[in-house]
Each structure stands twice: as C-alpha cells, then as structure tokens.
Amino acid sequence: MENTSVRLDPPAAPPRSRRTGRRIVAAVLATLLTLTLGAGAVGWYYSGELLVPYSGEPQFRDTVLASTSATVTLADTENSRQPGTFTLVWPGGAARVGEITRRSGEQVERQLTGGVPVPVGTKVRFDNDVFNGDPKQALGLDFSTVSVASELGPMPAWLVRPEPAKDTGLWVVQVHGRGASRDETLRVVPALRKLGLASLSVTYRNDKGAPISPDGLYHLGDSEWRDAEEAVRFALRNGARRVVLFGYSMGGAIIGQLLARSPLAGQVAAVVLDAPVLSWRKTLDWQAGERGLPQFLTPIAEVVSRWRSGIDFDRLELIERPPATKPPTLLIHGAADGTVPVQASRDLAEQARRLGWPLEYQEVPGADHVAAWNLNPAAYEQRISGFLSRTLALPPA
Template sequence: MASGRRRKVSIALAALAAVLVCASGYAAWWGSDQSIKVVRYGENNTRVLAVRGHAVTLTDTAETRKPGTYWLEWTGSHSMLGEIVSRAPGQVTREVLRGFIPSVGTPGRFGNVPPGDPKVAWGVDYSEIMIPTELGPAPAWYVPGRGSTWVIAVHGQNGRRKAELKVLPVVHQLGLPFLNISYRNDEGAPPSPDGLIHLGDSEWRDLEAAVREAQRRGARRVILYGTSMGGAIVGRFLARSPLATMVDRAILDAPMIDVGMTAAHSASGYGVPAFFGSLSNHVTEWRTGVDVDGLSMINHPPKVRPPLLLIHTVPDEAHPVQESRLLAATGRRLNWPIQLEEFARGQHTEAWNVDRARYDRLLRDFLDDARASPE
C-alpha cells in the first residue's frame, strides 16, 4: 500500500516537473520572440470623437493621455497634437499644432513618431537612395546639406525610418547632410538569411554599408544617431567596423546597451522571475548564434569611443535607464566622454515628445560642437 502511494506521488511529481519544464520552455521561447521576431506595426489605436476649432477629442487610452507632443495618423493624412486641453470620462482633448483636422468618427493611430517621410513630416526636400548592402539594396532617405560631416540615423527594433525624423529639424537648420537608413528585415530592405533580428550583431554591417556610401558621396566624418536597438547597432559598428574611425561623435536615445539587463527588466515587468530573462537569452543565442553577453557595451566597450550624448527617460519600460547610467560610469572609468541626460517623464524613446525644447537644445549644442570642429 505504501509503495503504491509513493509511486503515485512520484508520478505526480514527475508530471508537475514536466509541466514546469514545458511552461519554462514556452516562456523562454516567447521571450526570445520579443527580441528577435520580425513584426510589422501600424494598426489604429484611437478614434476621433469630436472636433472643435484647433482641438480634437480622442478616445481616452494610456497612449492618448500622455503629456507632450505626438502625432495622429489616419488614411492619407495626419496632424501633430500638443498638450492635453481637457479630459472627460472616456475622452481626451488635445490641441492641433500643425497638419490637418480629422473628421468626427475617423479611426487613427496615435503615436510618438512623425508620419511619412521628411517632406510629409517637416516639409524638407529629400531623395531616396539605395544603399548597396551585402544582402542587397536597402532604401535610405537623404537630405543634402553643407560640408563633409554627415548625420546618419539608425532606428530601433521593428521600427521604421520615420522614427528618426524627430531630429531632422535641428540637423537641417544646422545645414548638416542627413542620411536616414534602413537595414535587414525592414520593409523594402533585404531579409536576413534566417529571417530573424540579431540585436545589432549583424545589422551593424548595413550601417557600415551606409557609412561607406556616405563616404563615396563626399563624407569625411559622420555623426551617428541611434534609438533603441539602433543604439546597439551603433555600438557594434564602433566595436567592429574599420570605418569606425570616421565617427566624430554619437547620439544614443534610449539605447539597448546590455541585452541581459533588458531581458531581466522585461521579465520583472511581466511579473516573472528574472532568470526567465536569462533563459530567453539562451534561446535567442541558440536560434541566432549571437553571443548575447558579448553585446554589452558596459562589459565590452567598443574599441572606438567618440564623444557620446546619451539620452534616456527615467520611466522607460523597454530599456531601463540603469543601462545608460552604468554606461556613463564605464565612460568615466575609461575617459570616454559621455554626457548623460535624463528626462523625468516619458516612456521609451519619448524624451523628445515630453520636452522638445530641451531635447532640441541638447542636440543643437552637441551638433554645433561638431560643426565647429575642423574638417
């Protein structure tokens, strides 16, 4: 009798262990997908409830009630929206700063990045050029300027080029040529051989191709601007490219600096133990062949370390601000000039949105120094 009970207990424990292993494996695979799976975004997330003068009333959501400057896009049109004018149950009314006034009932997408291309977003003329990468041609927006110092912008994971257009007004006012690139797995760009994102470990070669193209067109120095995973791409370029010595300085906004810290932070955000983040990174390594620990700019600083403006919002839930703080500490240890600027409000890559005046001022001062440097 006792042996029968022990056998049942053993079977139950084995079944429980199997369930836990399967659940852990599923969670790790799902976490890996969040890092390396290619996803297309753009669905509507709000609706216009009312229009009065230069103000629109939208459905009240976590997005539409954010403070600052954002955009509303709908079929064939867009508007830039300013601060909240008023709120009522289920409704948020915001000022229209520029663009068109939507009709009542219009479904749209409320977001933190400019719409369209440089002409649509800011009225700036541009041309689309094709960058010859190792996987095939990748499109880029080119805005001409004066001199031989170019600003090259790199967007983040599953993002689009338009995300980098926030900096274009300042760059254009300063007369610097601007190249806004795409890279493997972007819409219009070649896919990676395995169809997965490599967290900057292979994407940096597409940035290198863009720098080489800029050089062919007359660039002697470049300033790299990267947001989110674009920061990791910049970091890998500085670590591995022979063209890294062309970089005069870099600007990183909410960058992915340490994948391990990002994964642990994401796990805690979902209410699961931090070791699930480490487990998902092991799955990522198995699926892509990427050495995730080797991507850390904190533990493995790049060999080329130009002056760096580092911008991060404190509430960032995608990449914790602690990553930038530790990178700044690494800079102090290595005499790597890093200027860390924290913004008290705003989610991931929303520093410009919550305080455009300060963001533009930081950008202008940093770029003015580069423009004043001898060619």
C-alpha cells in the same frame, strides 16, 4: 504418477513506503517536465516577440470622443496622457496633436495643431515619429534616395544635404529602432541641416524595402551593425570627411556593435544615442516585469533566441563590454521609458566616467521611449546642436 510441476508463488509486494516514494518521484518528474515544456513554450513565444519582424496591421487602441478644429478629446489612457507633440494616425488619415488642455474624469482633451477634425468614434494610435513620408513630403526638404550596398543586397536610404554654403563635409548616419522606420529620424533632420551636416537615414536587414536576413529574424544588432557599417562606408566614399552616428532604441545597440567590431570605427567623430538598448538582458527583464511575467523566464527566452538565431548576448552587453573606440557621445533617455530601462543608461554614464569616455548624459523627466523630442522639441534640438557644435567645432548655425 508423481506431479513434477513447480508452483511459482507471486513475488512479494514491495513495502508500501517504497511504492509511495516511487509515486512521488514520478509525480515530481512529471511536474518538472510539464514546467519545463511550459517554460520552453513561453520562452519560444517570448523569443518570437523579440526576433520576428512584425508584419501585421498596426493596432489602433485609442478612441476619439469629440473633436473640433482646435481640439480633440480622447478616452483617458496611458497613450493619450503622454505630454508633448504626437501624430494621431487612423486608417485613411492623420492629425498632429499637442499639449493637454483639459483632463477630467475619463477624458483627455488635447490641442489639434495640424490636420482636420477627427470623426467621433474613430480608433487611432499615437505615433512618436510625428513626420510621415519622405523628407520632401514631411519637411519640404529636397533629398535623394540612395542605395547602400550590403552583403545581402541594396539598402535604401534618404540623403538630405545642407545648403552648399554651409556644408561642413560631415555626415550623420541615422539608425532607427526595432520595428520602426526611417520616419523616426526625420524629427532632427532640419536641425542637423542648419548645422551644415548631411543626414543619411538608413535602413537595415528586414526593413521594408531592404533585403530579408537569411533566417528572417532580427539579430538585435549582432548582424545589423554590418549594414550600418556599409552606410558609413557609403558616406566616406561620397564626400564625407568623417561621420556622426545617431541611433534610436535598437539603433543604439547597432551603433554599439559597429564601434566595437568595425575597422571604420575610427572614422566616427561623435555619437548621439536616444533611449538606446545597452543591455538586452536588462531590457528583457524590464519588459517581463512590465508584462507581469516572472524574470526567471528571461534566461529561457535568451537561450531559445540564441538557439534560433545564433545571437551572442554576451557581446551585446555594452555596459559590461564597452567598445575600444569611444568617440564623444551624447546619451539621452526619458525617465518614464516603459520599453527600455533608463537604469541601463545611468549605468553606462557611470561606467563612462570611470573609463574616461567623453560621454554626456541627459535624462528627460516625463519622457517615454524615444519621446524626448516630442516632450520639448526646441530643448531637444538645442541639446543636439550644442553638443555637435562643441564636439565638431562647427561655426554657429
């Protein structure tokens, strides 16, 4: 019988060069996928550092090596070398420290200006705020705790009024920075009170004691400005003729958005900004460099942050998009700021000159982030008082 089966020969092998090319393409795609996933993971982590409110325990990084009733000696670190006045905080205690009296080897000795000798070996942290607690506890000033209504619920605030005979009818709405608290605003309350200004130290969403945002994230000013707007409305409803806005760090970004987007911006008589975030992109680039991260991760972190929270980063670029309402403004920034780039403030000062924005810029050599007051409290307060007195036509303090 004839064999009708058909033998099928195996297909010819592709040329070696084609197989090699496919392997290279596959390797490149695998590498790109790995890099993309890795960059995405870093972007997610970086966006979390930016957006997620910190809820952990404070960290104590500096160590006390010796202490007397007049001095405290610490290990030589970036914190302990900072010039100026700060508070040392440790679990269960606090003490105020002043100028450096001696620095040798790996040790820094500083004045101990308030508190008790600190036990040797204690782990401490440096606190810029200096004053802790409410205005009565920290400064001996009478105050009221008031509730500012907002779209998310009541926001607590401290209200310190001037002496009745000096009351000018002007209120200062103070907005603290990201991760800080109302304590940050206490340093200038006495100077404002001497000028006859009421001081309203406010909270905003995700602060302790304030409502949490719907997604539980910071929006870097893109939504928090509405809480500050309600504080302005509260002031106007309770006797303020006009208001002054005073913002620290991210509080400056919040104020920038209020000026750009609130119908109450016209009620703002003056603005003071201390180390403000004027460009989140420049700030992210700066912080990436400080952490040793490549700057190409910044756009990835921005994309991830935008996806997680809906933040419009373009709108938060105050240098490129200055607000239509431009009240007289005092801008203060420390030249040694390691958190928010001082160059952004220089850029805004230059932009303001071109736009005719009445903005005064003071750069403070040697001052770290929001630490210009700490470096020289008297000079800082004199600058604030002089600017507000001229701008608001106030009687001498």
